[in-house]
Amino acid sequence: MTHVLEIRDLQVSYYTDLGRAIALNRVNLNLKAGEKLGLVGESGSGKSTMALAMMRMIKAPGRIESGSVDVDGVDLMKLSDEEMRLARLSRIAYIPQGAMNSLNPVMRIGAQMVDAIRAHIPDMRKEAMIEQCMKSLESVDLKRNVFQMYAHELSGGMKQRVCIAIGILLKPKVIIADEPTSALDVVTQRQVMETIDRVQKEMGAAVILIGHDMGLMAQFVDKVAVMYAGRLTEVSTVRDMFTTPMHPYAQALIKSLPNLKNKGVFQGIPGLAPSLLRIPTGCAFHPRCTQAMESCKTTIPEVQDHNGRLVACHLYTEGA
Amino acid sequence: MRLQLILRRVAFLILVVWAASTITFFIPRMSDRNPIRERFAELARTGGFSASDLEVIVESYNKKFGLDKPLMEQYFDYIGSVAQLDLGVSLNRFPKTVTEIIYESLPWTISLLFVSAILSFVIGNLLGAIAAWPRAPGWLRSIATPFIMFTGVPPVLLAIFLLFFLAFRLKLFPLGQAYSTGIAPDWSFGFVLNVMWHQVLPAISMILGSVGGWVLSMRGMGITIQGEDYVNFAEHKGLGGRVIFRDYYLRNALLPQVTGFALALGSLITSGSVVESLYALPGLGSKLGQAIQANDFMVIYGIVLFITMSVATLMVLVEFLYPLLDPRIKAD
Numbered sequence: 001m002t003h004v005l006e007i008r009d010l011q012v013s014y015y016t017d018l019g020r021a022i023a024l025n026r027v028n029l030n031l032k033a034g035e036k037l038g039l040v041g042e043s044g045s046g047k048s049t050m051a052l053a054m055m056r057m058i059k060a061p062g063r064i065e066s067g068s069v070d071v072d073g074v075d076l077m078k079l080s081d082e083e084m085r086l087a088r089l090s091r092i093a094y095i096p097q098g099a100m101n102s103l104n105p106v107m108r109i110g111a112q113m114v115d116a117i118r119a120h121i122p123d124m125r126k127e128a129m130i131e132q133c134m135k136s137l138e139s140v141d142l143k144r145n146v147f148q149m150y151a152h153e154l155s156g157g158m159k160q161r162v163c164i165a166i167g168i169l170l171k172p173k174v175i176i177a178d179e180p181t182s183a184l185d186v187v188t189q190r191q192v193m194e195t196i197d198r199v200q201k202e203m204g205a206a207v208i209l210i211g212h213d214m215g216l217m218a219q220f221v222d223k224v225a226v227m228y229a230g231r232l233t234e235v236s237t238v239r240d241m242f243t244t245p246m247h248p249y250a251q252a253l254i255k256s257l258p259n260l261k262n263k264g265v266f267q268g269i270p271g272l273a274p275s276l277l278r279i280p281t282g283c284a285f286h287p288r289c290t291q292a293m294e295s296c297k298t299t300i301p302e303v304q305d306h307n308g309r310l311v312a313c314h315l316y317t318e319g320a
Numbered sequence: 321m322r323l324q325l326i327l328r329r330v331a332f333l334i335l336v337v338w339a340a341s342t343i344t345f346f347i348p349r350m351s352d353r354n355p356i357r358e359r360f361a362e363l364a365r366t367g368g369f370s371a372s373d374l375e376v377i378v379e380s381y382n383k384k385f386g387l388d389k390p391l392m393e394q395y396f397d398y399i400g401s402v403a404q405l406d407l408g409v410s411l412n413r414f415p416k417t418v419t420e421i422i423y424e425s426l427p428w429t430i431s432l433l434f435v436s437a438i439l440s441f442v443i444g445n446l447l448g449a450i451a452a453w454p455r456a457p458g459w460l461r462s463i464a465t466p467f468i469m470f471t472g473v474p475p476v477l478l479a480i481f482l483l484f485f486l487a488f489r490l491k492l493f494p495l496g497q498a499y500s501t502g503i504a505p506d507w508s509f510g511f512v513l514n515v516m517w518h519q520v521l522p523a524i525s526m527i528l529g530s531v532g533g534w535v536l537s538m539r540g541m542g543i544t545i546q547g548e549d550y551v552n553f554a555e556h557k558g559l560g561g562r563v564i565f566r567d568y569y570l571r572n573a574l575l576p577q578v579t580g581f582a583l584a585l586g587s588l589i590t591s592g593s594v595v596e597s598l599y600a601l602p603g604l605g606s607k608l609g610q611a612i613q614a615n616d617f618m619v620i621y622g623i624v625l626f627i628t629m630s631v632a633t634l635m636v637l638v639e640f641l642y643p644l645l646d647p648r649i650k651a652d
Binding site: 086090 | 454550559
């Protein structure tokens with residue numbers, strides 16, 4: 001099966017008054033149709049930057065400096081601005097973080113869905129547009145009358161569903177959900193995740209789920225990608241990641257999670273995430289790593305394939 | 321529910337009008353000037369009737385208008401007649417009634433104040449919104465800047481400046497009046513054009529100073545709104561820049577400005593009246609100015625009452641209009 005999403009050498013920097021912050025450092029990632037990837041990492045590790053870069057929505061002072069994002073064989077980075085506008089939602093959709101404020105308070109939900117379709121298919125008949133919106137609302141378990149409602153008349157979970165319904169309106173190949181459940185209670189979180197799961201299966205789209213909640217990830221994604229200081233450190237299947245994490249940072253991350261056997265005191269990761277303005281030389285994690293070697297301080301470890309698992313660590317590099 | 325609210329607002333409106341009319345009733349009466357005596361004293365100087373005759377005439381007119389009664393009694397008489405929508409007669413220009421004076425001058429005031437208020441609201445908010453919109457081209461965003469410089473320059477000062485340079489020195493515009501002397505008012509194209517020609521400078525004096533205020537408040541509002549999640553999500557949806565600007569950004573940023581517009585209408589009358597008198601436009605403002613000079617308190621009462629009533633009505637209207645603009649606000 002070919003990849004529906006191929007990210008190559010994607011690099012994003014923010015040019016601040018204090019200097020250049022490399023928020024995304026030569027990231028490579030592949031995703032097959034129907035695959036679900038969880039993207040985890042500490043705050044400021046570059047998760048949201050990666051999502052915005054894929055949508056080509058990085059705003060000044062940020063800049064996409066290099067790389068390509070192929071969706072279904074089309075490199076988004078090579079599209080003109082107008083072509084990119086059309087690609088948003090139809091090829092690659094973004095379900096926002098904080099759905100609480102993601103809907104226009106003065107427009108009916110329906111109008112906010114119809115204008116999204118009209119922006120892509122201006123010649124479509126109005127009735128057909130409305131019908132497509134209704135179907136989309138129904139597919140996320142919302143009633144058709146939500147079409148007539150305003151955002152303030154909906155609950156948080158319903159608003160998030162509306163955002164999902166908008167995201168899947170044009171059946172995109174890739175859906176990015178940026179912490180879609182962060183402001184919801186656990187019951188609603190689960191319902192929203194199940195909704196994403198179901199529509200994704202129906203459409204066969206690839207999903208990137210961004211979040212901090214490892215527990216939620218474990219239940220819904222196929223693969224987990226761990227980011228640290230703008231770099232991918234490990235990409236493994238959920239099972240592998242939770243049972244035998246390879247990268248020391250991933251190991252520490254998993255160790256810090258509560259589980260049924262290990263009650264009581266949890267082990268945190270010593271130290272703080274580095275500032276993106278001063279990323280340590282070599283492996284960015286080496287100052288906090290318990291297994292750091294000499295080479296970790298000098299050379300950046302390349303991502304290497306170990307039986308289908310992608311790891312960027314000198315521990316597994318032959319001859320290191 | 322709805323009806324009850326309307327009744328409550330109307331009751332409040334009546335209360336405001338009553339309070340305003342009571343205050344304006346007593347203030348001109350604090351001076352002991354008598355507008356009738358002043359009018360006939362002038363006639364006496366030119367017409368040559370004796371001082372004793374003057375006293376008799378003033379006496380009889382005082383009686384006729386009820387000015388010889390105790391002040392409180394006059395007050396209740398006045399409130400009574402206002403309740404019957406009778407604003408009385410001008411003391412200086414009788415037998416002309418106050419209603420006639422208002423009726424004559426109203427079109428000039430509406431055409432100047434209302435049109436310039438709406439124009440400056442539209443221009444100011446549009447420029448302010450564009451100035452805060454990061455995707456607008458730089459030259460377009462900078463158009464707002466010169467208007468900000470004019471903020472706070474009183475319309476009077478601008479009026480004098482424009483009159484002196486554009487009308488008096490360069491003779492590009494008429495020096496004042498509502499229309500050229502020697503032509504009769506009608507609805508012909510030529511006359512309308514002539515009137516508009518005379519309105520240009522007064523309108524510019526009114527607009528130039530107030531656009532900057534709208535620009536500043538709208539720019540501030542725009543900066544807040546453009547960072548909102550829904551504006552961002554609109555872009556993620558692949559909407560065109562024009563739709564995002566109009567439906568997601570402008571509509572939301574405009575909401576508090578509408579309230580500001582209703583508030584601005586009140587102060588507009590004040591600055592407008594000075595501009596009207598400077599350009600010798602026969603509007604409500606200059607009529608009010610003349611009435612104050614002659615202490616023609618019946619006209620003062622009438623015009624102030626009328627202005628209070630229209631501003632209060634507009635406020636209530638805006639309040640009822642608001643739920644249409646912002647669905648989060650319900651009128652009940």
